[in-house]
Amino acid sequence: MLVLRGPARWLAYLVLATGIVIIIGPFLWVALQSFKYEIAILQGSWIFTPTWFNYSDVLYSHRSDFPTNVWNSVVVASLSTFFVLIAGTLAAYSLSRLRWNRWIARTFLGWTLIFNMIPPLTLIGPWYLIFREVGLYETLTGLVLAHITLHLPMTIWMMMAYFNEIPKEIEEAARVDGCDRLDAFWRISLPLVTPGLIAAGVLAFVFSWNEFAVALNLTSRATATVPVAIARFAQQYEVQYGQMAAASIVSTIPALILMFFGQRFVVQGLTMGAVK
């Protein structure tokens, strides 16, 4: 964009380098803490003998619920992603291709938008009461349902952007060649929006994995997810800093893995709606 020469150029690199350090620094520092014994953390020492104690305590010890928490998170995130993708893709396809009454479509989309904007905590009260009544309170099923609801609007909007990108003519050509609507959707449109499916899937999974406010209030000790567990480390009377650091690092791993695989699609998905 700009042509930078001489000092301005160095200044630009300096700013960018600082930015990268500020982003990575905290992460590395906390990773460092997670290899220290509690005493070394509290002394703030920089020279210490690294230990796996915090990780083994969090992941393997008998008094730790963390493996259960990880399992709960995996189950909730996978199931909710799966259902969100199905429902979101079908809804997006139908809104983008079928001729809905304008009024219905606009109300629906407007509603999803509003729902996406209000703090999830405003709905937690009624959810809490409803789930108590139907027996879903403190169950994983309840949390999966809540997460599907939370992340459906985002998925619908994203998938709609992808479906709108595909020229209608491709599908029409397929119909002329003898595909029925379902066939055309399954064989033509769906493969073309695969990047969108990946992006929406990754985001839905990560958001569900990260989601805290709802999980905090709708789960019990046995069904708590990873963020709830981390919060518990921090809220205990005596904060276990080492374990907290280790759990935080562990909780970031899925996001990091998904990032390496799906980065291109995620960035595209995140910015797609915005640029248009």
Place this chain on the structure above:
Amino acid sequence: MLLLLLTVYPILNLIGMSVSTIGFQAAKEIWTFTPGTNFHDLLDDDIFRISLWNTLVFAVVAVAVEIILGLTLAILVASVSRFKGLIRTVLIVPILMPPVAIGSMWKLMYSLDFGVLNQIITSLGLQPVNWLGSTSLALFSVIIVDVWHWTPFVFLILFAAVEGLPKEVIEAARIDGARNRELVFKIIIPLMKPALAVALLFRIILAFKVFDEVFLLTSGGPGTSTEVVSLHLYKVFFEQNQMGYGALLSLAIIAATIAFLWVGQRAASAVGAR
């Protein structure tokens, strides 16, 4: 359908709840119709007013800083030819991290005795700073965490927009003798108004929803200095067990959000985005 079931029904439920007092006895809910008290509570709720104000300060300051930093970074990265991929990879990390993990990370770093920030400050010969424990600093500290968390997101949106700008226009302006500063303020920023509006809207929405990090870092304290709307709602519902009043509070927040969306859309279309 599920979406409607799990959103519309709760809202109807909210309206029902908002005019009631709900007590629990032997695991059974007991609803009493008391429309007056809840509204009275709302008018009397000083903490709600404080939390609204804190949320507003938080949102405005954090989002403003994020937009400025994000825009600066976006233009700089677009201007240097190297490291684009690396920078993008690094910057996406905070977006995908669990907000709770971010909260606990910063809780460690902010620690009065052994946090890395105070280590740096004391090694420079200055007094350690009580980041989260002082009423005047706590909100500011929470804002720093939010800026760390969300500037990369703003950057991604704005960077995509910068890369999409028509190169010819900028070349033409440069040939006409425009200097860098003029390019930025007279050409690039005006052309990016739609993307800026989108980033702004996105971020303000998310900033108003803030809960996780604040819950972890300060739980609203010290005193009420970092009490935000979501946190207050959580406390009313689950610490004070005032389901009815919480429902009314929820409705007030939803109404405020819708009003805000409407105003925001007006403003956005005024500057030329959608």
